[in-house]
Amino acid sequence: MTHRVVVVGAGFGGLFAIKALRRADVEITLINGTAYHLFQPLLYQVATGILSEGEVAPPIREVLRRQDNVDVRLGWVQDIDVESKVVSVAGPGIDYTVPYDTLIVAAGASQSYFGNDGFADHAPGMKSIDDALELRARIFGAFEVADLHTDPETIERWMTFVVVGAGPTGTEMAGQIAELAHRTLRGQYKHIDSRKARILLVDAVGAVLNTFGDHLSAKAEIELGKLGVEVRTDTKVVAVDATGIEVESNGQRERIPAMTKVWAAGVSAPPLGGKLAAATGAKTDRAGRILVEPDTSLPGHPEIFVLGDMMNLAGEDGKPLPGVAQVAIQSGRHAADQIKRRLTGKETGQPFRYFDKGSLATISRFSAVASIGKVRLSGFPAWVVWVAVHLFYLVGFKNRVTAVLHWAVSFLGRGRSERVSTEQQAFARQAIRAYGDPFRRTDDRSTATGTADEQAR
Incomplete structure (x- = not known):
């Protein structure tokens, strides 16, 4: 049976881990909350009209179109059963599960308002x-x-x-x-x-x-x-x-x-970090990042790797590695190398060495x-x-x-190529919060209508 690798997150960590496993004998399932990979360092240029969103967020399926061992799935991981090795996912209007042999968690970071x-x-x-x-x-x-x-x-x-x-x-x-x-x-x-x-x-x-x-x-x-x-x-x-x-x-x-x-x-780390820590007994820091082993795996769970912004790992100076793209990229490649070594029977557990560029x-x-x-x-x-x-x-x-x-x-020049904005963009945050999940509402409405129709008949 082919080794199953589940990757959570299509940021730099997840994407570079997947690319490093291109020729490995593995089946990869990528789970991400959006259909695009986000180049976050240039996001401010989208906000100020220099670049379009498409230039900093290419579609994941297009990026990985030549990699046949990847199945891209839209959704948000809700829970991880570390005993059964199953990931529970909430997709748009549908819940599903994905089994794994190795799990790579690279879900990035959330904005912190320091409790406000x-x-x-x-x-x-x-x-x-x-x-x-x-x-x-x-x-x-x-x-x-x-x-x-x-x-x-x-x-x-x-x-x-x-x-x-x-x-x-x-x-x-x-x-x-x-x-x-x-x-x-x-x-x-x-x-x-x-x-x-x-x-x-x-x-x-x-x-x-x-x-x-x-x-x-x-x-x-x-x-x-x-x-x-x-x-x-x-x-x-x-x-x-x-x-x-x-x-x-x-x-x-x-x-x-x-x-x-x-x-x-x-x-701060996303809520998934806390759920994973609770499930595995791992510790977290004040920002919710998970304290990992030197090889970026979780203590007691060598089959689970935590990368990039979600991990707390000390560098050579003794301080936690920064939440920057290079840390995510290099840790993604390191995790992929550990998987390949494990599949070929080679010794694993080599510590991750970050090269500060x-x-x-x-x-x-x-x-x-x-x-x-x-x-x-x-x-x-x-x-x-x-x-x-x-x-x-x-x-x-x-x-x-x-x-x-x-x-x-x-x-x-003096121009900005992307100055177009809409009323929906300005106010959708509040509207979505008030309206709720549109996929769930559609399902609920369909169910209610079907029940009424059955009663009428």
Whole structure:
């Protein structure tokens, strides 16, 4: 009987594990909550109109079309029976189970609001295509609505944008909103001056891009200042509502009226991590990540591997490995290698060794920061490295070509290729929550109708 491998999650970890098993004698079932692979590092460019969602989210079936040993299935894993080795999945309107011999869990990370989940209604995160399209609608819509008003306070509230979290995502987002306001949209409105938009970058830590080191952090803050971004470090968000945000700094609270808020602070493991830990007796950290063995398997369960953002594994410096794409990619390949060794009767259990290829973040067009080993780059040279690296990891030749074309439009010119947004994108989050699962409602309605028809007969 062919060895059955179930992979949960089509992010970098899951996808690279599957590709590494292309020639192995295994049957792979990939379970993912969407039909696409998401290149999350460029999600902010979808939100700010540079790239389309298709360029950062190619269909999984297209990516894996030449790999015959993969069965792609849509759904969300609800439970894992580690004794029977069965995964229970909720699909759109249908529940099903999938047996496994080896399980790879690489379900990524969720946005963390540090216990204030109600903030999500007013400050979307940056973890999904839905998030990015909602933010695109909110950002471009804010200028449209501001142009309709005559009251200065109302206009200012609509033209104030607050980004929470000064890591790479938040920094890139703040920089792109500033470029939109000061460069792309300049002169396109009759009643407002888009250059008067106020962009704030807020973080509870003491520095922008604090993991990049003091030198690059200072460079990034200077560049943001040149763009007109107000940077507020050592500032904690204490409340968020529809029309503003409250922050606290040095014991003083302040309310900032703002219609558009972006949450780019904090991540946590998805609920599946807690379920898997409970089923296997594994421990988790404060963010819900599972503490794994050196080979990324679970203690007492060598047949289960946990990868990428979901695992807590110490690097050579003794600190947990960061939740970045390279960790997911390399851990995915390592797990696949362990499976292949096990199938051929070779010794397994080799520890995962992470090779740090560095960190990158853009500030604006032609300006970025890069930390690669002992090398520190900033400005245009770092931006060139950023372009090259992101093109390399974009999945699909077509996506690379169109990304280059759209970057040319946005960075060499003033245009944005993807400014279209809809009312549904802006408000669907609340509508879906109120309406419930449409697939379940359809099933319930069909069942109820069938019962009534039978009674009538």
